[in-house]
Amino acid sequence: MLHGKAMIPNDVCTDCAVRDRALCGSLDDRELIALNSIGQRRRVARGQTIAWAGDEAVLCGNLLSGVLKLVAATANGREQTVGLLYPADFFGQPYAGDVDFTLSALTDTELCVFPRAAFERVLEDHQRMERLLLQRTFDSLNEARGRMLVLARKSAGEKLAGFLLDMAARAGASGCRATRDGPVTFDLPLTRGQIADVLGMTIETVSRQLTRMKQSGLIGLPGGRAVTISDREALAARAEAA
Amino acid sequence: MLHGKAMIPNDVCTDCAVRDRALCGSLDDRELIALNSIGQRRRVARGQTIAWAGDEAVLCGNLLSGVLKLVAATANGREQTVGLLYPADFFGQPYAGDVDFTLSALTDTELCVFPRAAFERVLEDHQRMERLLLQRTFDSLNEARGRMLVLARKSAGEKLAGFLLDMAARAGASGCRATRDGPVTFDLPLTRGQIADVLGMTIETVSRQLTRMKQSGLIGLPGGRAVTISDREALAARAEAA
DNA sequence: AACTGTCTTTGACCACGGTCAATGTCAGCG
DNA sequence: CGCTGACATTGACCGTGGTCAAAGACAGTT
Missing domain, CATH: 1.10.10.10 (Winged helix-like DNA-binding domain superfamily/Winged helix DNA-binding domain)
Incomplete structure (x- = not known):
């Protein structure tokens, strides 16, 4: 395994712009290759929607560049943006059934997406990564609650x-x-x-x-x-x- | 190990009112004993505060009976309840530094509390439980976001x-x-x-x-x-x- | 350049809900 | 029993911010 690092193909993960800040930062080079095989990059233009509230939750991933928004809507069409996502943020909900909020692109964006089921398997094999996701989710929860105060008061x-x-x-x-x-x-x-x-x-x-x-x-x-x-x-x- | 189950001491966990609905429901009887050794029951009277925003996060646990509230406050004293907790709900934030929101009892309550550090060690040994916590945290996040819509619109x-x-x-x-x-x-x-x-x-x-x-x-x-x-x-x- | 669509600014109006204040209800208790 | 204190109800008033409407700024396209 000499020169192990040099033998890694110059794939998308190793030159990822957010690698050190994103969830995958917890993986070593070998693990990254495995993750890379199930993920793919995708460009989403400003205004496009990635997932609609009510859809089955099939995707998750990391935001590489641009800004995403999560939108909640009432039955009669009033809307509220309930979250903004920036580069290196994770989106999607492992272990979920349906998507609760519409996810769309505020600017032109670049994503790194994974099929949800495959990503869950990765999480199961990498407790460290699952723990990081838990911490991030707690942070998001705290942020959402903080914004409840702002919105209401x-x-x-x-x-x-x-x-x-x-x-x-x-x-x-x-x-x-x-x-x-x-x-x-x-x-x-x-x-x-x-x-x-x-x-x-x-x-x-x-x-x-x-x-x-x-x-x-x-x-x-x-x-x-x-x-x-x-x-x-x-x-x-x-x-x-x- | 015949009669293994019968040999379990009649401790607090095995006759816990919320055992099947709480996070600990993912543990078997043997694991429960270990958990039980680090936890303790506590009664908190209506109106009492369990943790203040800004305090170091030292506790977490499950609510056994009653109702708790999480409160956010502005610098100049306006308040907003950002969460209500019911029996079998988990409270506290593993892997956190400080507490972000004040937690207090709306009614007389009964808690099952753990030192945060010890609870984190349990999570590390029980991936299934950590995964359940992740799912619950996602659920809380979705609920908080849904309430953002309500509050704002x-x-x-x-x-x-x-x-x-x-x-x-x-x-x-x-x-x-x-x-x-x-x-x-x-x-x-x-x-x-x-x-x-x-x-x-x-x-x-x-x-x-x-x-x-x-x-x-x-x-x-x-x-x-x-x-x-x-x-x-x-x-x-x-x-x-x- | 003129046209188009999108976004922004500004004004007039008014309703929802907050504020202040008074009164009502009820449980606990000396 | 009549206090007391906590909680609830109701009224009068008014300010913030929503609604409706018109006009302005700006980029892209032909």
């Missing part, structure tokens, strides 16, 4: 201020200019309508709150999807205002 | 109608008179204020909506915490009203 201004800070942190994590106070500019990956779906408000209220923040000097709106955080302090204060 | 009347149907189903599961259409009466385990905390509204709105439903003949309010579902059909319709 925060004002439109507080919701939006908090959302912008979240998005700034996430954008900063990639560009990663050290956390300093100066104004930061980034592009939102969501339209006003999609933001409204996430925060439980309407397009109009999102728009009005944004212009209010701009007028107060908290943010700038250079155009398009771009946002500038001009006064992070004040924005954070507004996110927790009484 | 449903009117006060819809929220309350849905809540009453939930509670009736849960009460019926115990009393278990076969699902028929006739009026059913049961006691809510929550005060108006606690219902408001769960549904993201105020005491006053809960009260007003209840009297409206009573006047419409959907329900009866015999007094105290009791509720009568007089017209389940109409109540279900109101839970999904446009």
Whole structure:
């Protein structure tokens, strides 16, 4: 087994953009080959739906690039985005029957998908990976519960201020200019309508709150999807205002 | 090992009220003894708090009787109940650092608690149990997301109608008179204020909506915490009203 | 350039539900 | 018995944010 590592074919997993952050990071090279044989890459264009609520749960996998959303809907068509997924996040539900929420692409995305049944077998053989999935699921649960508080008890201004800070942190994590106070500019990956779906408000209220923040000097709106955080302090204060 | 079963001491696990429904149902008698040695029963009175948000996560366990609530709070004191726990439900978060939400007793309760670290070791030795926990956590996540939809997009009347149907189903599961259409009466385990905390509204709105439903003949309010579902059909319709 | 569709902004209006306040009900207890 | 405290109900008022409507900005296409 000399040069064992060098003998691994240059398959998709070994040059995976999210390998160290995704669930599969818990596997060694040999195990990755096995996993690779059941998975495949797939591109999904912005706006396309990957799985519909009510469908049988046949797929799961990792998000490689782009942003996905999970949407819940009432019988009469009202919608609420109940989760956003970013690169290295896992999607799908092992051991489930039907899918509960519609999964679709907010931007053009790249996925690494597995048949659910085959993935379950991998989980059974890799307790470490199953444990990581459990931890991630707990984290998602905590996040969902935190968002219940936001949806139920925060004002439109507080919701939006908090959302912008979240998005700034996430954008900063990639560009990663050290956390300093100066104004930061980034592009939102969501339209006003999609933001409204996430925060439980309407397009109009999102728009009005944004212009209010701009007028107060908290943010700038250079155009398009771009946002500038001009006064992070004040924005954070507004996110927790009484 | 003849009469193996008969030799098991009459410890707390073997006569546990929720044994077949709780997580430990995945263990055999021998394993139960091991688990039993690290767990202990505890009574918690109505209103008492078991763990505060921000504390180190030191405990987990199963609820034996009564109802628990998980509460999230904003920096300035607004509160939202983000989960209700019923007998046989698991609480706590293995592999976590700090507790994210305050856990307290809505009614007098009986718990079966384990030190978190010891429980984690049990999970490591019992993959089947860890898998059950994963499934439960997914279920909780789906429930939390479903409630995000309710909190963000449903009117006060819809929220309350849905809540009453939930509670009736849960009460019926115990009393278990076969699902028929006739009026059913049961006691809510929550005060108006606690219902408001769960549904993201105020005491006053809960009260007003209840009297409206009573006047419409959907329900009866015999007094105290009791509720009568007089017209389940109409109540279900109101839970999904446009 | 003009046309199209999508997204955004802004205004006018108003309803749902929150806030404040008073009163009612009931159990426990000195 | 009449307190007391917790919980519930009802009313009056009003603000936040939803609805409806119109106009503006912008990218892509022919």
